[in-house]
Amino acid sequence: MAAQNLKHAFFCAVITLIISYPIxxxxxxAQGINVTLTGAGTSTIVMVLLAAVVVFLFQLFRESVxxxxxxxxxxxxxxxxxxxxxxxxxxxxxxxLTAIIVLALFWPxxxxxxxxxxxxxxxxxxxxxxxxxxxxGLAGLLDLGYVAFYAVGAYTFALxxxxxxxxxWMSLPLGALLAALFxxxxxxxxxxxxxxxxxxxxxxFGEIIRILLxxxxxxxxxxxxxxxxxxxTLFGMEFGRHVKEEGNSSFxxxxxxxxxxxxxxxxxYLISLVLAVFTALVIRRFMRMPVGRAWEALRxxxxxxxxxxxxxxxxxxxxxxxxxxxxxxxxxxxxxxxxFISPESFVFLESAIILAIVVxxxxxxxxxxxxxxxxxxxxxxxxxxxxxxxxxIFGAAxxxxxxxxxxxxxxxxxxxxxxxxxx
Amino acid sequence: xxxxxxxxxxxxGLLAVDQVSLEVQEHEIVSIIGPNGAGKTTxxxxxxxxxxxxxxxxxFEGQAVQGKPDHKISRLGMVRTFQHVRLFNxxxxxxxxxxAQHRHLNTNLIAGLMKTPNYRDREQKSLDRAAYWLxxxxxxxxxxxxxxxxxYGQQRRLEIARCMVTEPKxxxxxxxxxxxxPAETKDLNQxxxxxKEDYNVSVVLIEHDMSLVMDISDRIxxxxxxxPLACGTPDEIRQNDDVIKAYLGEA
Amino acid sequence: xxxxxxxxxxxxxxxxxxxxxxLIAIGYTMVYGIIGMINFAHGEIYMIGAYTALIAxxxxxxxxxxxxxxxxxxxxxxxxxxxxAMGWAVERVAYRPVRGRHRLIPLIxxxxxxxxxxxxxxxxQGSRNIGFPALIDGGFQFGxxxxxxxxxxxxxxxxxxxxxxxxxxxxxxxxRSRTGRAxxxxxxxxxxxxLLGIDTNRIISATFVxxxxxxxVAGLLLGMYYGSIDPLFGFIAGLKAFTAAVLGGIxxxxxxxxxxxxxxxxxxxxxxxxxxxxxDVVSFGLLILILxxxxxxxxxxxxxxxx
Numbered sequence: 001m002a003a004q005n006l007k008h009a010f011f012c013a014v015i016t017l018i019i020s021y022p023i024x025x026x027x028x029x030a031q032g033i034n035v036t037l038t039g040a041g042t043s044t045i046v047m048v049l050l051a052a053v054v055v056f057l058f059q060l061f062r063e064s065v066x067x068x069x070x071x072x073x074x075x076x077x078x079x080x081x082x083x084x085x086x087x088x089x090x091x092x093x094x095x096x097l098t099a100i101i102v103l104a105l106f107w108p109x110x111x112x113x114x115x116x117x118x119x120x121x122x123x124x125x126x127x128x129x130x131x132x133x134x135x136x137g138l139a140g141l142l143d144l145g146y147v148a149f150y151a152v153g154a155y156t157f158a159l160x161x162x163x164x165x166x167x168x169w170m171s172l173p174l175g176a177l178l179a180a181l182f183x184x185x186x187x188x189x190x191x192x193x194x195x196x197x198x199x200x201x202x203x204x205f206g207e208i209i210r211i212l213l214x215x216x217x218x219x220x221x222x223x224x225x226x227x228x229x230x231x232x233t234l235f236g237m238e239f240g241r242h243v244k245e246e247g248n249s250s251f252x253x254x255x256x257x258x259x260x261x262x263x264x265x266x267x268x269y270l271i272s273l274v275l276a277v278f279t280a281l282v283i284r285r286f287m288r289m290p291v292g293r294a295w296e297a298l299r300x301x302x303x304x305x306x307x308x309x310x311x312x313x314x315x316x317x318x319x320x321x322x323x324x325x326x327x328x329x330x331x332x333x334x335x336x337x338x339x340f341i342s343p344e345s346f347v348f349l350e351s352a353i354i355l356a357i358v359v360x361x362x363x364x365x366x367x368x369x370x371x372x373x374x375x376x377x378x379x380x381x382x383x384x385x386x387x388x389x390x391x392x393i394f395g396a397a398x399x400x401x402x403x404x405x406x407x408x409x410x411x412x413x414x415x416x417x418x419x420x421x422x423x
Numbered sequence: 424x425x426x427x428x429x430x431x432x433x434x435x436g437l438l439a440v441d442q443v444s445l446e447v448q449e450h451e452i453v454s455i456i457g458p459n460g461a462g463k464t465t466x467x468x469x470x471x472x473x474x475x476x477x478x479x480x481x482x483f484e485g486q487a488v489q490g491k492p493d494h495k496i497s498r499l500g501m502v503r504t505f506q507h508v509r510l511f512n513x514x515x516x517x518x519x520x521x522x523a524q525h526r527h528l529n530t531n532l533i534a535g536l537m538k539t540p541n542y543r544d545r546e547q548k549s550l551d552r553a554a555y556w557l558x559x560x561x562x563x564x565x566x567x568x569x570x571x572x573x574x575y576g577q578q579r580r581l582e583i584a585r586c587m588v589t590e591p592k593x594x595x596x597x598x599x600x601x602x603x604x605p606a607e608t609k610d611l612n613q614x615x616x617x618x619k620e621d622y623n624v625s626v627v628l629i630e631h632d633m634s635l636v637m638d639i640s641d642r643i644x645x646x647x648x649x650x651p652l653a654c655g656t657p658d659e660i661r662q663n664d665d666v667i668k669a670y671l672g673e674a
Numbered sequence: 675x676x677x678x679x680x681x682x683x684x685x686x687x688x689x690x691x692x693x694x695x696x697l698i699a700i701g702y703t704m705v706y707g708i709i710g711m712i713n714f715a716h717g718e719i720y721m722i723g724a725y726t727a728l729i730a731x732x733x734x735x736x737x738x739x740x741x742x743x744x745x746x747x748x749x750x751x752x753x754x755x756x757x758x759a760m761g762w763a764v765e766r767v768a769y770r771p772v773r774g775r776h777r778l779i780p781l782i783x784x785x786x787x788x789x790x791x792x793x794x795x796x797x798x799q800g801s802r803n804i805g806f807p808a809l810i811d812g813g814f815q816f817g818x819x820x821x822x823x824x825x826x827x828x829x830x831x832x833x834x835x836x837x838x839x840x841x842x843x844x845x846x847x848x849x850r851s852r853t854g855r856a857x858x859x860x861x862x863x864x865x866x867x868x869l870l871g872i873d874t875n876r877i878i879s880a881t882f883v884x885x886x887x888x889x890x891v892a893g894l895l896l897g898m899y900y901g902s903i904d905p906l907f908g909f910i911a912g913l914k915a916f917t918a919a920v921l922g923g924i925x926x927x928x929x930x931x932x933x934x935x936x937x938x939x940x941x942x943x944x945x946x947x948x949x950x951x952x953x954d955v956v957s958f959g960l961l962i963l964i965l966x967x968x969x970x971x972x973x974x975x976x977x978x979x980x981x
Contacts, residue, residue, distance in 0.1 A: 018759040022752070023722065024798045026729050035805055037732040142778055144785070189966050195777045196712045197965050200916060204958035207913075215951045282536065289535035290521070290528040293514070297522040300511035307471060307505075308523045308589060309497040318532070348909070352789055359782055392793035398786025402779050403771045416567050417517045419554040 009059035016052045024048055089416075104273055108266045116262070116269045120337055122377040123272035124330050127279045129357040129373045130366065131326030134283060136355065137363035137412070138292065139319035140299025141191070142199040144351055145206025149179040149324040151213065151346035153331020158226040158341050159219070168232035172332050179328025180321045187320035191313055206351060213343040225342025229335050231264055232271055239264035272333055279326050280366060286322065287366075288415060295319050296364075349391070356394045359401055362408020371410065424449050424484050424625060425470075425501070425593055431478035432465050439465045441649045442479070445627075447593065452619055452626045454636045456660075457646035458669060463629045464506060466646070467597055470627075471503045472496040483593070498526055500592035504599060506629075508578045512571030516562055516581060519570050520553035523585045527552075549588075556584040560614070576607045583614065593625045594618065600632045608635060615639055637661070645669070679817045679824040684946035685939060690830040690899065692938020693837035697892035698915035699922070699930035700844065701761075701885025707861040707925035708881050709773060714784035715764050716889060717912015718791035721905065723757040723890030724897040725795060728806055735807075742809060746894075753890040760791075761886025762879055770875070788909070796905040803904035806897040833895045840888055841931055848927065853880055861925070910954065914941075917961040923974025932972060 025045060027038050039045075058065060108116045128150060135143045156175035160166040166174075190201045213220045220226065231239055237251040238244060241259050251267075252259040286292045294315045297305040306312055335341050353376065361372030376394075380387040401408065427445040431438065440462045447453045455463050469476040472493035481489040488496050497503075511519050521528075527549055529535070529542040557563045560580040565573060570581060579599060586594055596615070600608045616639055618624045630636045636643065637657045645652040645660060647669045653660060660666055698720050705713045730752040734745050768787040772780045813827030848854040859867045860877045868874045896911070897903050918937045922929025937957055944956040964971060 015759045015763055018756055019763055022726050022729055022756055023795060026733070028725075028728060028732060028799055028804050030802065030804050033805055035728070035732050035807070037729060037736055136778070140776075140778060142781055190962070193965055193969065196781055197920075197969065199781060200712065200913075200920075201962050201965055203913070204961050208955050208958050211951065211955050215949075285536055286532070289532070290525055290530045291532060291535070293518055293522045294525055294530075296514055296518075297511045300513055301509045303473070304505065304509035304511065305522070306493045307473075307497055307503055307509075308585065309494050309502075309526050310522070311492075311494045349789075352785065355782070355785070356789075363778075388797065389793075391789055392797060395786045395788070395790030395793060399768045399783050399790065402783035402786065403768070406772075406775065406779050414515050414518070414567070414569065417515070417550070419517060419550060419557070419563070419566050421554060421558060421563065 005060055005062075009056045012059045013052045013056035016055045017048065020048045020051060101273075101277060105270070108269050113262050113265050116265050117337075118378060118381055120265070120269045120272045120333075122374050123269070123276045124334050124337070125354070125357065125373040125377050126276045126370050127272075127326055127330040127333070128354050129361070129369045130276075130279050130283055131323045131330070132354050133358050133361075133364065133366065133369045134286070134295070134326075135319050135323035136358050137365070137369070138287065138299065139295040139316060140195070141316060141319060142195060143202045143320070143323065144199050144348070144355070145202035145204070145209075146323070146327060146354055147346045147348070147351040148206040148209040149183060149327035150331040150334070150350070151209060151343075152179040152182050152324075153328030154335040154341045154345070155213065155220065155226075155331075156328070157332045157335045158229050161230055162226060162228070168230065168332070168336050172329065175332040176325045176328035179331065180325035183321040183324025184317060187317050187324075188313070191316040191320060203348065203351075206346075206348060210343050210346055213346070221342075223342060223344070225340055225344070227340040229339050229341065231268065231339070232336055234267065239267055268333075268337055272337075275329060275333060279329065280370065283322075283326075284366060291315070291318055353394065356398055359398055360409060362410045362412055363406075364412035365408060365410050368408050368410030368412070372408075425627070426480075426482040427466075427470065428480040428482070429478065430466065430469055430476050430481065430489075432462075432469055432474060433477045439649050440469065440476075440646075443644075443646060443649070443651050445644055447625050447627055449625055450619060450623060451641045452615065452628060452639055454628045454630055454640040454643045455646060456630065456633075456636055456643060457652070460648075461646045462649040463646055464597060465649075467503060467595055467627075467629060470496075471501065471595060497589070500590075501595065502586040502589050502591040502593075503595035504582045504586060504597055506597040506601065508575075508582050510570040510573075510578055510581060510585075513569055515567050516557065516570055516573070517550075517553055517566045519581060519585050520556060520588050521549055523588050524549040524552065526589075552588050556588050559587075560584045575602055576604070579603065579607075579611070580614075583618075587618070587622070587624075591624060593627065595627045597629045598631060599628070600630060600635050608632060611635070612639055676817075676822050679822055680946070683822075683824045684942045686824070686826055686830060687946075688939030688942035689935060690833045690938070691896075691942060692918075692935040693834050693931075694892045694896045694899070694934075695911070695915045695918045695938055696931045696934025697837055697840060697888045697895075698911060699919040699934050700841075700888050700927060701882075702916050702919040703922070703924055703927060703930045704857075704881045704885050706919070708857065708864070708878055709769075711769070711780045712784065712916065713764075713769075713882070713885070714781070714912075715768070715787040715791055716885065717908035717910075717915070718788050718795075719757050719760050719764070719886045719908070720889035720893045720911060720915075721903070721908025722760055722791065722795060723753040723886075723893030724806075724903045724907065725799060725893075726756040726890070727753040727894040727897060728804065728903060731807060731809070745809065750891065750894055753894050754887045757886040757890035757893070758883045761882040761889075764791075765879055765882040770878075788912075792905055792909065799905065801905060803902045803907075805902050806900070808901060809898055829899055833899060836891060836895060840891055841927075844884070844888070844927065847884075853877070857881060914957055917957055920961060920969075920971055921964055923971030925975070926971070926973045929971055929973035 025040050025048060027040055029036050029038060108119065132143065132146050135141050153175035156178045157168065157171040160171050160174065186205055190198060193201060214223055230244070233248060234251060236248050237254055238248045239251050243250050251263060294310050297310060298312065298315050302312060357372045357376050358369055361368035380390045425447040427443065429442040429444055430440055431442060432440040443466055445453070455466060457463055465474065468474040470481055472488070472491050472495070475490045479489065480487060483499055483501055488499065511522060527545065529545045534542045557566055560583065562577060562581060562584070565577065570578065573581060583599065600611055603611060612635055615626055619626060628636070628640065640657055642655065643657055643660045644654045645666050652669055653663045653666050698716065701716045702713060705711065727749040730749040731745055734748060739745065764787055768783045769780055772783050808829065810829045810832055813825050815823050815825050817823040848857060856872045856877050857880065859872060860874050864874055914937060918933035919930050920933070921936060922931065922933025937960065940960060941953045941957055944953045
């Protein structure tokens, strides 16, 4: 047994060297049309060797290492125990939530503009992730082209404002509805496909939409995108220094305060906050409604669900459409925040980030997804030196989560339902 | 109420079910028995709409249902259980029962968001129905457990309760006693009879446990290698030479 | 005559690309046939093969070795070794621990792996695309002077012939060797094969290694053919190859070859007669249509769902 272990450990160490040394140990550099090869620095080589040694030792003492790991108590124990009494929990929950929302309302007035801007981005990701959570976490449909609906929302607003001068508030429902319509139309044919095929097809759809946006230059401006997208107004008051649209007034003049560029940023943040809370509450209701239970039932066992009279297509379609709706919502806000959009913002990577948020937070768990969205947007900013490793870490985290904790950092909690005994 | 006429099912070159006929009257328990691989579950799969039969007719209350999608057949009142229990494992026991009542609920999204009186009313009724059946099968105390964490016998009972909350007219049970101990089998026996007597449900049963089959069936159909072998009351089947041969082999 | 030459040119280009797609598609189809999952990271393994080959080629050039066959063989062997090791490691780390769990789980793990590998190479080698020396120049020219000339380059012939050789070796391996027979047994019924004493873990590893080695061959060939590579180069190619595998019928090796060729030709026809920008739209569109109307592909066997 020991000899076997040693052999295996040695083999794994050699594999580690083979997969890391050539790629990390040599750097290809393009100089004009010529390519030259330089060896990497000593530190890289030492790291590679160290990695091989670590793999060797781990494989050699695999059993005892795993046993030690198991004996460490988990920081977040899985909630298999009976949940706390529903009314008590609801009380605590609603208090904490109110406190957080009040805090979130006043916080931006005391911090820098950059932080508020980042927080707005985090809120947009929260909306996206909550929407995707319906599709992936609840209904169990792996949608890899989710970013397409985000793009539909953003482009709807950009185009409507460019060609028809329609405002943010009008575009918000229109963008969301159009995205939902896209979800409905695209979803209808593909939702009878099996899980992994569905993933690929949605990925294909996402790419097709991006390519179309990139090449339909006459309408979308192609790779150059669309600029000059207006900011939202507050009852006809604009937040710019000068009023752009006729008939509007200016916020700072109306209230007789000095013009400040921060007002606009804070206003956008507040809108995003309201929309994110709206998204969370609506989806939370859905989860407790027949439709939410049907989503989960279909995820758990499609055959059994069908045998009980659930229609696969219509249940999946509602999930897909509702997910798309909130992506359209987020897209409109995003377009307004950036003031400029191009197909660059809607690549597959973006879908992958949103998926990573859902997976890390815990599929189906709203609180988990919200926290993960905040972490994923803010952590790379806090640790800028690591920001280039962001996607590397996401990828690794997705694999590790699936292997060790597929239910996510904050697993979904079941709703406790009180029953009265019937005679 | 159910009339299956010369049903056939072919998979590529394999004729899994060949000209099987079956009749179920109202208020009746009919069993399908046969050796392993005889095609019993395939018959069920055709009846419940999971497979599209390649030949024959299935009439339910005079209406042809062969080839209809499974969820439509289920909505007509023909509901089944599975040979290997299929629960929604990560959902709680009550939620399993609520899902099954989907078509009794107000599924209008706006009504649900607004919590209209009609929505609340129907939601409450389905909760009551769930509570009733949980009590009936003795799972009331486990109502908020995850279904996947129940013991095997409890899962079996939950699966039957899940069918019953849909208020079916015909219940199709695929080996409900598989994996149960004798005491549990006895309870199951009583439960199935009570479903017929007290709730006026007809039952089609696939079963290997002969004592169960002989005890409760009104009539028995025997299938062997996809073909019908015999049909009759338990007593007739017990004395049928073909059946004895098929079961004991030609010694 | 001109039209015919133009058409033949597109056909040749399509068959070249298509046969390389087929090589990558084998990896998808074999893995799917055995464990029923999409190895999302396969495109990245192909990309790593291309990078390793380029590193080997540049390294040899630095050492002053210029004899073409040596360069090609060393590059091919290096690429195959690194890619195979990568394929083995990926299966071990990301797929084996989640095998048999809910369908979504291995799939998400695979996507995570794909993102990880893309960024691994990105961080190590930079995100810019790097020129890949053509090594094999020249070819045949057909058609009149001054008008459209159809060309068939030695490079194209190399791609095509190498693919055929690889396919032939693979078919022999699958049908004749002990491991090949075990592979077929495992793909028929994994549980049964296990009971019969086949070390299924070993066979699954072997499948990943073989698929990765073929992807590495494709990496070297397409790197030379396209003339440049970058870390994202595997993603789209992987998607195309997956399309090819599905088109031919996933699980079927001749299907992968057929699917690859059809996809390659339809792409080059789109570029030749419509516009190069829409060739991806055509291949994804093709994929969607096939999955909708004939999910078993051209040569695949229908799956019977079991309860």
